[in-house]
Amino acid sequence: MIIDSHQHFWNFDPQRDTWIDDTMKVLRRDFVPEDLEPILKNNNVEGCVAVQADQSENETIFLLDCAAKYPFVKGVVGWVDLCAPHVLKRLSHFSKNPYFKGVRHIVQAEKEHFLLGEDFQRGIRILSDFDLTYDLLITPNQLRAANAFVRKFPHQKFILDHLAKPEIAKPISEVWVKEIESLAAHPNTYCKLSGMVTETQNFQFEEEDFTPFMEVILSSFGPDRVLFGSDWPVCLLATEYERVLKIVTDFIEKNVPGEKNKIMGTNAIRVYNL
DSSP, rough: OOOOEEEEEOOTTTTOOOOSGGGGGGSOOBHHHHHHHHHOOOOTEEEEEEESSSSSSSHHHHHHHHHHOOOOOOOOOEEEOOTTTHHHHHHHHTTTTTTTTEEEEEEOOOOOOOOOOOOHHHHHHHHHHHEOOOOEEEOOHHHHHHHHHTTTTTTSOOOGGGGOOOOTTSSOOOHHHHHHHHHHHTTTTTEEEOOOOGSSSGGGGGGGHHHHHHHHHHHHHOGGEEOOOBBBTTTGGTHHHHHHHHHHHHHHHHHHHGGIIIIIIIHHHHHHHO
């Protein structure tokens, strides 16, 4: 069974979705479950986890509605304002929905030490009480703060998105490797093999360009804590869904063929309680 642990839906709004600028014309339209369903079927992917792309509860409601209508959407990582005074009330509300599996904030757009803010950490403490996951969307310069942050919450499940977005076109950074290894030393952390094709220079790459980065992730986290994610439709900036899937499956089949079911599906089912 293959579960895509990371993809997005949206009804495109140019005033709201300002991150999708004129250089991303392929993304400047609606992407809804009807678009993804045939792609998943053609690639023998049985389900997916829809992840927030907008910082609003309206986005969370939209994604939960998608999950309720389309059986292949197995779970939702939504957005709730973890810094808000009423965060307990909002988490209590959303956690009643069986498709609500976790929360994400677009930390990559925040200051380097955002994760260490008192209000945000208060929200994470409350999140832990609901047995919900937290997706870490960060850049390499935020890894050190992420390590300090994760250390404070040993009972909270954290999933690192997109390998923390290293620059694939450049030689692998020793600092990135060290921080990834430190993060992976926490047994409550996981990592998605996702978002790599859009971290290439001008979206040009060879399949082997990703190998050293995936090797670090696999050796650091181990096959029980690594998940496949397509990052569709954002991946379309660089390539088609099929090639994203092939990059990861080729790597697994070459290096850890006996662990393919875990990385491609069962880890996501377990981590997100699908």
